[in-house]
Amino acid sequence: MQTQSLWEHTLTFFPQFLAALKERVAPEGTVAIIGAADGRLVLPLAAAGYRVVAFERDPQALHGGEVRLPGEVDAHAMGLIDRLKLEELYDRVRLVDQDFLDAEPLGTLCDAVWTSCSWHCSANHHRPLAEFIARMQLLVRPNGLFGAEFMMPIDQRHHSIEHYTSPERLSRYFTSAWTILLTLRTGEFTERAHVGRLENHTHRMGLLLAARTPR
Structure with a gap:
């Protein structure tokens, strides 16, 4: 890639999702990304031959703009649209500039759906976690793939917010219409400072991959 995402160096379970995707979905399949940001995960999927539906409503993520980086550095960040055009991938991505819960x-159904630490954001706390997961599930065709990485609770305040969750708690949202393929979790780890969090900070993350059973 000629451009670099603002989130390039943050931890992700995306490689596990991509491995499962390659096993189950042929090139030219359609993958929905919930919370596309500036395209850190959208661009690699499009470059690999997948059609991508990217849900993102943040104007700065879509169009770029001025950002404050660690070290009190001000910079211009390129948005998702310009990154796609620069990489000549724009025609492979359908942008949905709406709140995912109201879109x-x-x-049509997708071959796979993925979200990266989006439902724990405070902007999504006004709706139940079950609704977010159910809407993701509705996007997936039979035999299709569901993938989510998410923040797990660390601070006491997190334990009162259902959107900070665990693989075990998430499993209850997957009925017999689904097969859970993989769950993973990290211990506490230190994430380097990045845009939006200008100091080093602590996270715990989890992963759940599931496949919709055939009809």
């Missing part, structure tokens, strides 16, 4: 139905 109109796509009109």
Whole structure:
């Protein structure tokens, strides 16, 4: 890639999702990304041959703008749209500039859906976690793949917010219509400072991958 995402160096379980995707979904399959940000995960999927539906409503993530980086450095960040055009991938991505929980139905099912630490954001706390997961599940065709990485609780305040969760708690949202393929978790780790969090900070993260059973 010619450009670099603002989130390039943050920890992700995306390689595990990508491995499962390659096993289950042929190139030209459609993958929905919930919370596309500036395209850290969208661009690699499009470059690998997948069609991507990218849900993102943040204007700065879509169009770029001025950001404050660690070290009190001000910089211009390139947005998702310009990154896609620069990489000549724009035609492979359908952008949905709406709140995922309120977006109109796509009109088609996807081969896979993925979200990276989006439902724990405070902007999504006004709706139940079950609703977020159910809407993701509705996007997936039979035999399709569901993937989510998410923040697990660390501070006491996190334990009162259901959106900070665990693989065990998430499993209850997956009925017999689903097969859970993989769950993982980290211990506490220190994430380097990045845009939006200008000091080193502590996280715990989890992963859940599931496949929709055939009809």
